[in-house]
Amino acid sequence: MQAYVRLEPQSDVVELTDLPKPSPGEGQALVEMHAFGVGIHDRYFIPPTGPFPYVIGIEGAGVVAELGGGVDNVGVGDRVIVSTNMRPEGGTWGECAVVPAGGLSPMPDAMDFATAAGVTVAGKSAVESIHSLALTEGETLFVAGASGAIGTLVVQMAAGRGVRVIGSASQPNHEYLLSLGAEAAVDYRSEGWREDVLAWAAGGVDAALAIQPGTGASSQKVVRDGGRVITVSGDQEPTERGISVVPFVHRSDTGGEMEALIDDIAEGRIRLVLEGIYPFADAIKALEGCETRSARGKRVVTLPIAE
Numbered sequence: 406m407q408a409y410v411r412l413e414p415q416s417d418v419v420e421l422t423d424l425p426k427p428s429p430g431e432g433q434a435l436v437e438m439h440a441f442g443v444g445i446h447d448r449y450f451i452p453p454t455g456p457f458p459y460v461i462g463i464e465g466a467g468v469v470a471e472l473g474g475g476v477d478n479v480g481v482g483d484r485v486i487v488s489t490n491m492r493p494e495g496g497t498w499g500e501c502a503v504v505p506a507g508g509l510s511p512m513p514d515a516m517d518f519a520t521a522a523g524v525t526v527a528g529k530s531a532v533e534s535i536h537s538l539a540l541t542e543g544e545t546l547f548v549a550g551a552s553g554a555i556g557t558l559v560v561q562m563a564a565g566r567g568v569r570v571i572g573s574a575s576q577p578n579h580e581y582l583l584s585l586g587a588e589a590a591v592d593y594r595s596e597g598w599r600e601d602v603l604a605w606a607a608g609g610v611d612a613a614l615a616i617q618p619g620t621g622a623s624s625q626k627v628v629r630d631g632g633r634v635i636t637v638s639g640d641q642e643p644t645e646r647g648i649s650v651v652p653f654v655h656r657s658d659t660g661g662e663m664e665a666l667i668d669d670i671a672e673g674r675i676r677l678v679l680e681g682i683y684p685f686a687d688a689i690k691a692l693e694g695c696e697t698r699s700a701r702g703k704r705v706v707t708l709p710i711a712e
């Protein structure tokens with residue numbers, strides 16, 4: 406099978422190569438991949454000890470082709486959302502992937518492969534961030550990096566709960582943020598954007614989600630005394646004015662909320678916006694695009710089988 410791999414831990418070069426088709430072991434399924442999601446993490450999220458060549462990628466969607474023993478949550482022929490997590494079996498950027506049963510969930514009938522491929526990483530990050538921020542109706546939220554993959558979902562989910570959202574992005578993305586349900590938008594490249602947020606929420610917003618690296622400190626400046634900040638990229642910031650600043654951590658208690666988000670997307674209540682759907686041959690171009698941190702929404706790659 407064809408797959409995109411890292412050949413060694415020392416070099417971050419990703420290349421297309423031919424590998425033998427894998428077989429599922431106990432508790433695993435072989436999935437024929439139809440699409441996979443692309444994120445800035447894909448070049449780096451590999452186990453340090455391999456094995457190499459290591460197939461990159463941690464999310465995707467496909468059809469179950471074969472089962473190992475002891476798998477009872479999916480059957481051959483099922484359309485599945487795939488989540489892998491730097492396991493020795495490798496990731497999702499190939500024509501096939503071996504996936505532990507726990508990394509498979511059913512794709513709603515109304516969802517296409519491209520959408521299903523892009524839902525896991527941004528969706529989980531959005532769900533877990535919103536849960537940890539414990540936002541309540543009528544509160545105000547500032548989202549730094551609101552037009553990207555995670556922000557696109559966070560803005561819609563928060564606004565849908567009656568939270569008043571103000572997002573940051575460059576000016577050409579402001580109409581987009583408003584279309585997602587943000588009440589206001591600021592341009593992080595402009596001198597006065599912090600004052601603009603403080604003019605919108607006197608005394609500061611109740612909470613902030615700092616998605617892009619380096620936005621933790623400036624997000625804290627627009628939060629009210631005693632408010633809360635989560636830094637999705639993990640920025641650690643000294644805190645001021647009684648504000649809690651916490652790096653994002655994965656949660657294990659949000660499975661039900663993730664299922665609800667997948668249903669909301671399948672039924673069209675929330676939009677998973679795809680900035681681009683790339684052919685398999687252009688996967689590296691898609692990855693390099695993500696690395697510019699300029700995507701509006703999510704990038705995904707589809708395989709010829711999905712066409």
Ligand SMILES: NC(=O)c1ccc[n+]([C@@H]2O[C@H](COP(=O)([O-])OP(=O)(O)OC[C@H]3O[C@@H](n4cnc5c(N)ncnc54)[C@H](OP(=O)(O)O)[C@@H]3O)[C@@H](O)[C@H]2O)c1
Pocket residue numbers: 444445526530549550551552553554555556573574575576577578593616617618620637638639653695698699700701702
């Ligand atoms: N901790 C975890 O487990 C975890 C999980 C997932 C993701 N992450 C982190 O989350 C980040 C990626 O999030 P994502 O996929 O949503 O990003 P993304 O899709 O790459 O976001 C791109 C968007 O962010 C905007 N942007 C870029 N720099 C900005 C800045 N300084 N201030 C405000 N907006 C800015 C861009 O808007 P303009 O084009 O208008 O500038 C663009 O629309 C990464 O840093 C990753 O490490 C962490």
